[in-house]
Amino acid sequence: MKNRIIRVKDYLLRKILKIAGLTFGFGSISLMTMCAKYGVIVDTGTIKGKVTSSQTGETIKNIEINIKENAIVLRTDDNGNYVVEYLQPKQYTVEAKDTDGTNNGEFQNSVKTVELKPDDLINCDFALDPK
Amino acid sequence: MQDELNFQKKLSLRLFGLYKNTQTQLHDLKYLFWESTLNCNFSCLHCGSNCGTENSKDLPYQLIVNELIKVKNVLGNKLPHIVITGGEPLIRKDIEVFGSEISKLGYNWGIVTNGFLLNYERFNSLTGCGLTALTISLDGLKDSHNWLRNNVLSFDRTISAINLAAKNEHITFDVATCITAKNINELDEIYNLLVGLKVKNWRLFTIDPIGRAGKHNELNINGAVLIRTLNFIKNAKKRKEININYGCDGFLGNYEGAVRDEFYFCKAGINIASILHDGSVCACPNISRKLIQGNILQESLIDIWNTGYHPFRDRAWTKTGQCVACRNYKYCLGNGLCLRDIENNRVMRCHSKMIDNVKINITSKL
Numbered sequence: 287m288k289n290r291i292i293r294v295k296d297y298l299l300r301k302i303l304k305i306a307g308l309t310f311g312f313g314s315i316s317l318m319t320m321c322a323k324y325g326v327i328v329d330t331g332t333i334k335g336k337v338t339s340s341q342t343g344e345t346i347k348n349i350e351i352n353i354k355e356n357a358i359v360l361r362t363d364d365n366g367n368y369v370v371e372y373l374q375p376k377q378y379t380v381e382a383k384d385t386d387g388t389n390n391g392e393f394q395n396s397v398k399t400v401e402l403k404p405d406d407l408i409n410c411d412f413a414l415d416p417k
Numbered sequence: 418m419q420d421e422l423n424f425q426k427k428l429s430l431r432l433f434g435l436y437k438n439t440q441t442q443l444h445d446l447k448y449l450f451w452e453s454t455l456n457c458n459f460s461c462l463h464c465g466s467n468c469g470t471e472n473s474k475d476l477p478y479q480l481i482v483n484e485l486i487k488v489k490n491v492l493g494n495k496l497p498h499i500v501i502t503g504g505e506p507l508i509r510k511d512i513e514v515f516g517s518e519i520s521k522l523g524y525n526w527g528i529v530t531n532g533f534l535l536n537y538e539r540f541n542s543l544t545g546c547g548l549t550a551l552t553i554s555l556d557g558l559k560d561s562h563n564w565l566r567n568n569v570l571s572f573d574r575t576i577s578a579i580n581l582a583a584k585n586e587h588i589t590f591d592v593a594t595c596i597t598a599k600n601i602n603e604l605d606e607i608y609n610l611l612v613g614l615k616v617k618n619w620r621l622f623t624i625d626p627i628g629r630a631g632k633h634n635e636l637n638i639n640g641a642v643l644i645r646t647l648n649f650i651k652n653a654k655k656r657k658e659i660n661i662n663y664g665c666d667g668f669l670g671n672y673e674g675a676v677r678d679e680f681y682f683c684k685a686g687i688n689i690a691s692i693l694h695d696g697s698v699c700a701c702p703n704i705s706r707k708l709i710q711g712n713i714l715q716e717s718l719i720d721i722w723n724t725g726y727h728p729f730r731d732r733a734w735t736k737t738g739q740c741v742a743c744r745n746y747k748y749c750l751g752n753g754l755c756l757r758d759i760e761n762n763r764v765m766r767c768h769s770k771m772i773d774n775v776k777i778n779i780t781s782k783l
Contacts (some may be wrong), residue, residue: 289443296439303432310674317436319678320448320498321687322701323622325753326527326550328498336524349703350563352670357523358494370494372447374525374549400777 334369337382341411346390350383358415375404382412392417405413429747433680440470441687441730446722449497450691452702454504459566462633468604484718485519495556507534513546520547532578540581550589557600583616591618596646597636604649614657622664640771650676667768668749683753686729692742705759740765
């Protein structure tokens with residue numbers, strides 16, 4: 287719980303700093319770029335989304351989200367949300383798959399392609415059709 | 418007398434300080450160096466790690482892969498970026514196999530190289546195995562670069578490697594230049610050279626008094642050279658022909674926000690770890706080895722990360738000597754840890770003080 291509060295605080299501070307940067311003329315300040323001396327530049331972005339039923343609009347938990355280019359597999363939470371941070375800017379194929387059988391209803395798979403740029407926060411929502 | 422920061426800068430730095438606190442508390446591992454070898458095809462005069470052609474015994478890559486599997490088991494999809502460094506990593510023949518294996522695990526990886534061994538075939542083989550980021554060092558025009566590198570062919574081979582990398586759209590590529598007293602007068606020409614080669618990112622940092630560089634006083638810089646470098650970056654940024662930045666080390670007073678894409682933040686041990694050539698675990702590889710936190714031959718990296726790194730996360734111990742009375746300490750926390758003499762607990766280089774001293778000298782002469 288404490289960790290979650292710190293994460294929310296961290297997210298809000300990033301937003302405030304972005305606004306302060308633009309207001310005070312430090313517009314190029316990027317908090318999603320990592321670089322260390324004698325290291326490479328690492329630009330990152332975030333893909334997040336919500337999975338719902340196209341028929342009822344209800345959120346669906348436990349849907350498998352597969353980000354193919356990075357071999358990342360995760361599942362939606364109880365509210366149908368997922369988030370993947372620190373991704374290298376490039377094109378990603380995001381697949382939503384119902385792999386838990388008849389639990390939470392049965393849905394068809396869906397695939398989307400997104401182009402992630404440095405510092406981007408991309409919403410990649412899915413409205414899955416029932417089988 | 419320190420140069421006073423303006424109100425907007427103070428406010429922004431205070432806000433940024435809060436962000437630094439949350440990052441320190443979260444302690445997410447985002448960036449992991451692997452010092453793959455201490456062997457190098459050169460013996461550069463300015464090398465901060467004293468690397469050379471002697472035979473260092475390197476760890477097999479499988480050991481690192483095993484550690485990265487354990488990291489993935491704990492961190493899931495929030496994987497750090499892997500940065501392969503050295504010595505010269507391209508001396509190793511197994512970098513591609515390593516890269517390929519960790520790409521399959523979901524890691525992004527990059528290499529820092531002097532570019533000498535990066536020909537067309539090697540470049541394609543690395544990108545084919547998942548290379549996502551590359552840094553090539555270029556330390557001057559032909560004569561000064563070759564002199565620093567102790568090799569007459571170095572400049573031409575490095576430019577050829579830069580040319581290859583700049584044309585590739587799929588990797589994040591930058592050129593890193595170490596500013597010394599020898600190459601400070603060449604900045605304009607290097608700028609034109611890199612813009613001509615269509616390089617998108619250029620990072621400049623000033624030489625540190627560590628490793629072999631510490632023994633070559635003729636390379637060392639003073640406050641005037643630092644200010645010249647920072648003014649050069651500030652002006653070049655306005656031209657928007659290349660994304661130019663000062664390196665990560667050093668709080669820069671009123672230059673903060675003007676020469677880097679981020680305010681000063683030493684992330685060593687907060688977001689950055691390293692596996693050194695002998696399996697030791699630390700933060701950035703150029704930090705004193707007195708701050709080593711463990712060794713992967715005895716304990717897993719992820720356990721060391723989760724239980725160690727206290728001196729990196731709580732830096733109150735750095736408030737000694739000249740830092741005690743410094744009004745900027747709250748923004749800087751003792752400067753980059755790579756610039757601290759850990760044995761004597763003192764800062765070896767204070768950028769802010771170097772800048773202020775030049776201004777005081779100019780004022781006193783008026």
